[in-house]
Amino acid sequence: MFIFASMLGFEMKAVYREVYGPPEVLELKEIEKPVPMDNEILMKVHAASVNRADSHGMRGTPFMARIILGGLRKPKTKILGYDFAGQVESVGKDVTEFKQGDEVFGTNKVAGGFAEYLCVLEDLMLIKPPNVSFEDAASVPGAGVTALQCLQKYGEMQSGEDVLINGASGGVGTLAVQIAKDKGATVTGVCSTSNLDMVRSLGADEVIDYTKENFTQSEQRYDLIVDVVAKSSFSDCKPILNSNGRYVTTEFSPGLAIKAKTARGDKKFLPMLASPEKDDLIYLKDLLESGKLKPVIDQRYSLDKVPDAIRYLEEGHVKGKLIINM
Ligand SMILES: NC(=O)c1ccc[n+]([C@@H]2O[C@H](COP(=O)([O-])OP(=O)(O)OC[C@H]3O[C@@H](n4cnc5c(N)ncnc54)[C@H](OP(=O)(O)O)[C@@H]3O)[C@@H](O)[C@H]2O)c1
Structure with missing residues (x-):
């Protein structure tokens, strides 16, 4: 019966879980292929990328991840994978922007990308430029929106400013360096010895090796510090901020948000929470299309190796992004 369903195309492979936990809770399964609702698009996924949100959503930690991603006791999202690129298989009757066969990429607020097929709304999806690969397109949505919002929405970066990016070699950092350069900043990237050349090649004007030098002791002053990896603190960075300088961190909690609102002085503390917007995409x-943004891909995995990819991500030393190819 199962072989029959699979042959008829009603089944698909997906990395599935029922409970929160370590990568061992993830299981490659044959499950029912989703059917799009009137406002949804059924996609054949070609590539998906791995984000920290997949690790938080998998483990259900920090607890806030359960509130944001859904499912206090058990995960609502059975299939992880927020960022995807692929081809439209069919569309619901109310979908206006996309048609069967379109090559697209985007992000899905309720995940589902670690599967052969995915149903998505059209609001956070775009046509993939023909000169951009599925892998590159899938690398960018979550990490790119986070990088852009750190710099622009929270950091209010202006052309000509001095910007320091701590964690310049990771998923968010490699994109943040390139976006800050495109927007006319002078960029200092902080990373470890083996990543210095890579971060320079992305356009960083200066690099600091965090294994040899504590950037918070630098003589240099910055208009904006973006701590992508949340390894420093506002109080440590305050002395190296110019007046009216901003410190943006990707570490977010309601407590930090209150602390930021009540902070005094001309230097701003800005814990950020990314929220995907179509304009940012x-x-x-x-x-991407103009070649000004070049994703760095560290490793590629097949769908059955998603647990290995998340294990590697959790070690905290990925250079750029990890890709899952279907
Ligand atoms: N607030 C939000 O809305 C939001 C959204 C997205 C992501 N985030 C958070 O942002 C963080 C970064 O995400 P990501 O995808 O860029 O992570 P990632 O790709 O896993 O970051 C790994 C990179 O961090 C570098 N790194 C590790 N320790 C470092 C240190 N002490 N100083 C400088 N660099 C260091 C590593 O370089 P080495 O190998 O050289 O150590 C590696 O290249 C995560 O904690 C994630 O949870 C928050």
Whole structure:
């Protein structure tokens, strides 16, 4: 019966879980292929990328991840994978922007990308430029929106400013360096010895090796510090911020948000929480298409190796992004 269903195309392979936990809770399964609702698109996924949100969503930690991603006791999202690129298989009757056969990429607020097929709304999806690969397109949505919002929405970066990016070699950092350069900043990237050349090649004007030098003791002053990997603190960075300088961190909690609101002085403390917007995706698509944004891909995995990919991500030393190819 199962072989029959699979042959008829009603089944698909997906990395599935029922409970929160370590990568061992993830299981490659044959499950029912989703059917799009009137406002949804059924996609054949070609590539998906791995984000920290997949690790938080998998483990259900920090607890806030359960509130944001859904499912206090058990995960609502059975299939992880927020960022995807692929081809439209069919569309619901109310979908206007996309048609069967379109090559697209985007992000799905309720995940589902670690599967052969995925149903998505059209609001956070774009046509993939023909000169951009599925892998590159899948690398960018979550990490790129986070990088852009750190710099622009929270950091209010202006052209000509001095910007330091701590964690310049990771998924968010490699994109943040390139976006900050595109927007006219002078960029210092902080990374370890083996990543210095890579971060320079992305356009960083200066690099600091965090294994040899504590950037918070630098003589240099910055208008904006973006701590992508949340390894420093506002109080450590305050002395190296210019007046009216901003410190953005990807570490977010309600407590930090209150602390930020009540902070005094001319230097700003800005814990950020990324929220995907279509305009941000359009900006990133244009950069990709023009060749100004070049994703760095560390490793590629097949669908059955998603647990290995998340294990590697959790070690905290990925250079750029990890890709799952279907
Ligand atoms: N607030 C939000 O909305 C939001 C959204 C997205 C992501 N995030 C958070 O942002 C963080 C970064 O995400 P990501 O995808 O860029 O992570 P990632 O790709 O896993 O970051 C790995 C990189 O961090 C570098 N790194 C590790 N320790 C470092 C240190 N002490 N100083 C400088 N660099 C260091 C590593 O370089 P080495 O190998 O050289 O150590 C590696 O290249 C995560 O903690 C994630 O949870 C938050």
